[in-house]
Amino acid sequence: MTEMLLEIRDLCKHYPLGGPGLLRRRAVPVVRAVDRVSFDIAEGETLSLVGESGCGKTTLGKTIMRAHPATSGEMRYRRADGSIVDLGRLDGAALKAAHREIRMIFQDPNGSLNPRLSVRDIVGEPLRVRRIAQGAALEKRVAELLEKVGLRPEYLHRYPHAFSGGERQRIGIARALALDPRLVVADEAVSALDVSIQAQTLNLLSDLKSEFGLTFLFIAHDLSVVRHISDRVAVMYVGRMVELAKTEALFTRPRHPYTEALMSSVPIPDPRLRRARKRIRLAGEVASPINSPSGCAFHPRCPYATEICVRDVPQLRPTGGGLAACHHAETLELAGVSHIAEGAE
């Protein structure tokens, strides 16, 4: 757990809204989808990225996967041989080699599997493309992978439509495992699944993690799932990281008002709690990443905002064992979820 696997430093992904054009002189507005985000992932840990739609968590995952180039910043990755590479500056064969160790699981098991390919071709594709296995060897490897994710090896020649949603997600997981990855980026990997299947899939992921010593970057919005699976949690709001802490610390004593508001909004499956709970009603809506508010982007909705919040952008700084980007992080007494449970008794 001591060695860093991935270090993200001041990562930005900005999208210009339309080109400058021939006659237009005005500055082009920019969507700051990911704005100066820094964090580390240690080998063998599960770090979750949480936040609401538009907070940039998916963009961040895609930037690490180099689905699009970063605007600026560094992504230092320590390879299996110990060498350190910047994922943002690699290309060609070097990028391909690094990405052999970093694989992705997607949210939508229907959209991410080619309906015209059999399971053998889907799961075996990374092996074939990299000329690692062919023919009978490839089939044997795919059958092994299917068994690992709890699917029958006989299903090799079936097509995605013959599987249920949960099974398709397992196919996606098998494909991600095909190249013996070290880091898995799971983007909302269980969000589309039913409760009973979600539990199976979460158990599978934690089994695979301990069997293969995997490191997870788990992108999710469901805080109960995040609490269950993560070692540490990073909370994002409008492209920026607002809090990063160990799971237990974050859920018992959040340091950022947005984290507190998020937690108080999660519906908890216990009817006794609804009367006891104090819910923070957030005013207004999530700010736009095109024209985000001055100072702290959360200030228009924050119940604790003061003058300084309107004026100065808070930096992420050490607070109570974790990191928080709030001017009042030290003085605020924010409630976590354990507070909610105590309130019921």
Add this chain to the structure above:
Amino acid sequence: MRQIPMREPDTLLEVRDLATHFFTDEGVVRAVDGASFDIPRGKTLCIVGESGSGKSVMARAVMGLTRAPGRVVGGSVLWCPDQDGQATDLATLHGNSRAYRAIRGPEIGMIFQEPMAALSPVHTIGTQLAESVRSRHAVSKRETRERGIEALARVGIPEPAARYDQYGFELSGGMRQRAMIAMALAAEPKLLIADEPTTALDVTTQAGILDLILDLQSETGMTVMFITHDLGVVAEIADSVAVMYLGRVVEHADVDTAFHAPAHPYTEALLRALPSIHAKTGERLAAIPGMVPHPFARPAGCAFHPRCHRFRPGLCETREPENVPVAPGHGARCLLLKPARKAAAE
């Protein structure tokens, strides 16, 4: 319309043995296959189930909106709008009939998961609201507008007068859902059917919409039938719960009983499979083995038996379970249950 006397005058909607089957080329899918439940006036019933449980198909059957190749093939939907105890069986009416249209909208309002699909892209919010207002009241253009703006204000939309003339796509997801609720409520319905209205929304937005529905309910006394897969949402808003599995209501109970003393193994297993926001990390979840069976391969006997942790060979796969009254207002379809003496005598 034939009027049928209701057994219980406090019940607004009584559904008995409702069945919707889909007649496809591959065979008949029994999407809803004998679902029964009641909703008392002014209360909220949550219908929970995983995908394929038939919860949305059931809601559509109540609204008379079953789509081909589906057809309501049996059962009754007794609608009792007034406390005189006289009910109409909606299942006997044609979905497009004048009688149904006089009920759907003015009497039974609906909101859906995807407000963008339910809102017209070529009509303003106002035009659509006006339709709803006029379905209930014959009022002037000016008053329609005033009432429409008032409806938008009531659901917490800022600058309602400006929003009235905007289109659905100009609003954010949460605001669209609020606009849809405003449309459903402008007709002052007695029953609001909400089919996963917060599933596509972020948690903070969802919390606002749930609060709004609860506030409006206490203000107007409307009855709510809320369809969801999220047990957290159920715990927040339900008075009573009906759990569906493969087209049947396998358990119905008040909300506290459903969460703290469930009788059906499926309800019990669902609750245990949830990751808890209070629990420490690292434990394994109590997953339900297997998956919801394909509708063409419905297991014999109790449909849940292949996944059930209480499965008893020789019993569960041989007989179809009937509803067992466990306590007053609490019943479950499980062969292992013994009826409570008092409730059984009823």
